[in-house]
Amino acid sequence: MxxxxxxxxxxxxxxxxxxxxxxxxxxxxxxxxxxxxxxxxxxxxxxxxxKARGGLNAVLHLSEQERYHGRTLGPVTTHSSGNHAQAVAFAARQVGTMAYIVMPRTAPEVKKEAVLGYGADIIECEPTLEAREAGVREVMERTGATLIHPFDDDxxxxxxxxxxxxxxxxxxxxxxxxxxxxxxxxxxxxxxxxxxxxxxxxxxxxxxxxxxxxxxxxxxxxxxxxxxxxxxxxxxxxxxxxxxxxxxxxxxxxxxxxxxxxxxxxxxxxxxxxxxxxxxxxxxxxxxxxxxxxxxxxxxxxxxxxxxxxxxxxxxxxxx
Amino acid sequence: MxxxxxxxxxxxxxxxxxxxxxxxxxxxxxxxxxxxxxxxxxxxxxxxxxKARGGLNAVLHLSEQERYHGRTLGPVTTHSSGNHAQAVAFAARQVGTMAYIVMPRTAPEVKKEAVLGYGADIIECEPTLEAREAGVREVMERTGATLIHPFDDDxxxxxxxxxxxxxxxxxxxxxxxxxxxxxxxxxxxxxxxxxxxxxxxxxxxxxxxxxxxxxxxxxxxxxxxxxxxxxxxxxxxxxxxxxxxxxxxxxxxxxxxxxxxxxxxxxxxxxxxxxxxxxxxxxxxxxxxxxxxxxxxxxxxxxxxxxxxxxxxxxxxxxx
CATH class of the missing domain: 3.40.50.1100 (Rossmann fold)
Structure with a gap:
């Protein structure tokens, strides 16, 4: 709430x-x-x-929680072809952790470059919701990354x-x-x-x-x-x-x-x-x-x- | 000074x-x-x-001087194809006086419209410095307008x-x-x-x-x-x-x-x-x-x- x-x-x-x-x-x-x-x-x-606001609040909040437990935040992930991709990449850089961004291969080059510019990794996928969600699941299993959903998250x-x-x-x-x-x-x-x-x-x-x-x-x-x-x-x-x-x-x-x-x-x-x-x-x-x-x-x-x-x-x- | x-x-x-x-x-x-x-x-x-800053200061200053002498400011004029035209038109509207703007007939329509939008009159002339200065002199003689020079003015x-x-x-x-x-x-x-x-x-x-x-x-x-x-x-x-x-x-x-x-x-x-x-x-x-x-x-x-x-x-x- x-x-x-x-x-x-x-x-x-x-x-x-x-x-x-x-x-x-x-x-x-x-x-x-x-x-x-x-x-x-x-x-x-x-x-x-x-979107910088929401991405940051989620990542900083996670980072605080981990610190409370004496740990540092591990990688984060999301799928997005747009501004939320940059937001999570930007937020991850602020706390010094890794971001894996699942992006459809049809996303504009300029948006991919922006994400790379924040030091994040891009995982390309087919431009369907199914492929994007599968990409994120694969990243989460492989790296233990935490998902930052673009909007379904308080x-x-x-x-x-x-x-x-x-x-x-x-x-x-x-x-x-x-x-x-x-x-x-x-x-x-x-x-x-x-x-x-x-x-x-x-x-x-x-x-x-x-x-x-x-x-x-x-x-x-x-x-x-x-x-x-x-x-x-x-x-x-x-x-x-x-x-x-x-x-x-x-x-x-x-x-x-x-x-x-x-x-x-x-x-x-x-x-x-x-x-x-x-x-x-x-x-x-x-x-x-x-x-x-x-x-x-x-x-x-x-x-x-x-x-x-x-x-x-x-x-x-x-x-x- | x-x-x-x-x-x-x-x-x-x-x-x-x-x-x-x-x-x-x-x-x-x-x-x-x-x-x-x-x-x-x-x-x-x-x-x-x-340019709104300089145009305003000149026109407001003139208006204060006139008020000091118990008068209200008469019309103002300038020649410009660009931002100073809008600045003088805008400033004149702020003090409720008339502005006559001499503009080359080749000036972009959008700039002419902006000047008219501030309630100023446009006097079109040939796109030469001579024609522009002659246009301003004519306005000054006809209307008694005060010239607001775009930069040669403290x-x-x-x-x-x-x-x-x-x-x-x-x-x-x-x-x-x-x-x-x-x-x-x-x-x-x-x-x-x-x-x-x-x-x-x-x-x-x-x-x-x-x-x-x-x-x-x-x-x-x-x-x-x-x-x-x-x-x-x-x-x-x-x-x-x-x-x-x-x-x-x-x-x-x-x-x-x-x-x-x-x-x-x-x-x-x-x-x-x-x-x-x-x-x-x-x-x-x-x-x-x-x-x-x-x-x-x-x-x-x-x-x-x-x-x-x-x-x-x-x-x-x-x-x-």
Whole structure:
């Protein structure tokens, strides 16, 4: 169970290893949307994404436990083609242990290089969930590595919660946010965001954005069961995963709503952030702003915080 | 004459109207360069560039003087195809007066739109210095507008100085910067940077970067006279201007060195910042980092502050 103290402890644990990213405002986007917007640019975070927070909290927590028992932490492992791979590799380097990252052989070279750059080993596999999970099992048997799941883990969720915590603490508002928005993939960031908002800003609603081309969370949120997306086809490549029972549970308790947007709407919001805010965000990170612009009458005149989740995008493959 | 008090007063005057941009660090770039780097990302500033600071200080100062005499400030004018046009339009809106911006008809539509967005009037002219100056004279005669020069003005220079002031104040160093770097075009930012560094961090050297394709400042700096560039051809379109006697004077007193880089080196440094720091900078803003990477043995192990001057770039015309 995640309490406020769990999140506070996570924040204290990771603080020295991460950037306290700023809160950005932009008058043009306020004017365009009619909404008072506060952005938390986690593209400026270590590894270029909020996932550094959750990966670090899990690995540092494990390391503390081992130290308590007079041992040092052995290797860690995960499977990921994206930001969580870099997060675990980065976190392992922080505590001086080995990371084995199972990556589909189709993952972009630039992401593989980043993982190698943190001193981790890559185990390539076929680009299927089965092959990835088999790869991780093989690593665990061979090396005794501990699995760091990208979202189905309370330590990871508590780490991700610190982004919204900083946003609420640093925005300098005289009254609470009306809404805080985050995208939803596996639901780790959204769960953490919803939990910490419930604890420290209980009058604030939490609204999630999801791509139409990976619309499993909105179905699961309504039915109460973990559902699969009817189809998967989106430029928001960080949001293709389904939820877990754990993240769905947190979301059903503390999230107000999930809204979907098309790839065209995501691409337009992404371009707007590049042009107007002068920061590089990946398609997944543009989903909440796309939702807000599509439904802006619903948010008119409100104070809305948006977590910009990451900036790891291939400059050679832009959707505009 | 610009004193420390002049710059402090400028900072107090503009503070409520600008963003206090953060100080960014990046372990990958530190590793690549062997230098301990601290970036001041003025691409995140109002109008997407540091020029908001100088334009604001000049216009607010004029407005205060008029108020002292019981009058309100009349219209202001300038000629610019770039960030100074937006800066003056933005500043005029802050004090509720009219701005007439003389722009070459070849200026990008997106820049014209930004100026119009601040409520200013655009007067189009031929893309020559003569036509631009004639355009401003015509506006001044017709409307009584006051000229805000982009760099040959102590109020503008004192405003630009506040970027380095914040960098020095916010970097949180236990000993002073070894070097602070800025690009040089007309020399307004560089003069302000060198002056404030001399006042509040006197053991810090100030080093400028200039494109090989607009290499007038390095000649002027050596000869002591305002020289023209042998040729003008660079992607750093914000740095094509020559110095004035005023800026050359400040530079000869307080700048240590000027180093030049090619367009290829500028483009590579720009891409590095996009990919590693996840922020959008324009070619001119990449010049100091390009200089540092080209001469990195000279800066090895030092603490270096770099002003990233702006992010107003056409996403359709990237040099990579």
């Amino acid at each position: 995640i309490l406020l103290e769990t999140i506070q402890a996570a924040h204290d644990r990771i603080r020295a290893h991460i950037h306290r990213t700023p809160v950005l405002t932009n008058r043009t986007l306020n004017g365009l949307s009619g909404v008072d917007l506060y952005f938390k640019p986690e593209n400026l975070q270590k590894i270029g994404a909020f 330590r990871v969720i508590a780490g991700q919660a610190t982004a919204a915590k900083e946003l609420i603490e640093d925005a300098g508002l005289d009254k609470p946010f009306d809404v805080i928005m985050a995208p939803v993939g596996g639901g780790g960031l959204l769960s953490g965001t919803a939990l910490v908002t419930h604890f420290i800003s209980p009058r604030t609603r939490v609204v999630a954005g999801e791509p139409e081309g990976a619309a499993d969370a909105i179905l699961s949120f309504k039915s109460g069961k973990v559902e699969k997306a009817p189809f998967i086809k989106t430029i928001a490549d960080g949001l293709m995963t389904s939820l877990s029972e754990r993240t769905l549970g947190y979301m059903r308790e503390h999230v107000t709503d999930i809204l979907t947007v098309s790839d065209a709407e995501i691409g337009a919001a992404m371009r707007l952030v590049w042009e107007r805010m002068k920061i590089i965000i990946e398609p997944s990170a543009a989903v909440p702003l796309a939702v807000l612009l599509k439904n802006n009458e619903r948010f008119a005149g409100q104070k809305v915080g948006i977590i910009l989740t990451g900036g790891n995008v291939d400059l050679g493959k832009l959707p505009f | 610009i004193l420390l008090e002049t710059i402090q007063a400028a900072h107090d005057r503009i503070r409520a109207h600008i963003h206090r941009t953060p100080v960014l660090t990046n372990r990958t770039l530190n590793g690549l360069s062997g230098v301990d780097l601290y970036f001041k990302p003025e691409n995140l500033q109002k109008i997407g560039a540091f 109020r503008v220079i004192a405003g630009q100085a506040t970027a380095a002031k914040e960098l020095i104040e916010d970097a949180g160093l236990d000993k002073p910067f070894d070097v602070i770097m800025a690009p040089v075009g007309g020399g307004g930012l560089l003069s302000g940077t060198a002056l404030v560094t001399h006042f509040i961090s006197p053991r810090t050297r100030v080093v400028a970067g200039e494109p090989e394709g607009a290499a007038d400042a390095i000649l002027s700096f050596k000869s002591g006279k305002v020289e023209k560039a042998p040729f003008i051809k660079t992607i750093a379109d914000g740095l094509m201007t020559s110095l004035s006697e005023r800026t050359l004077g400040y530079m000869r007193e307080h700048v240590t060195d000027i180093l030049t880089v090619s367009d290829a080196e500028i483009g590579a440094a720009m891409r590095l910042v996009w990919e590693r720091m996840k922020i959008i900078i324009e070619p001119s803003a990449a010049v100091p980092l390009a200089v540092l990477l080209k001469n990195n043995e000279r800066f090895a192990g030092q603490k270096v502050g770099i002003i990233l001057t702006g992010g107003n770039v056409d996403l359709g015309k990237l040099p990579f």
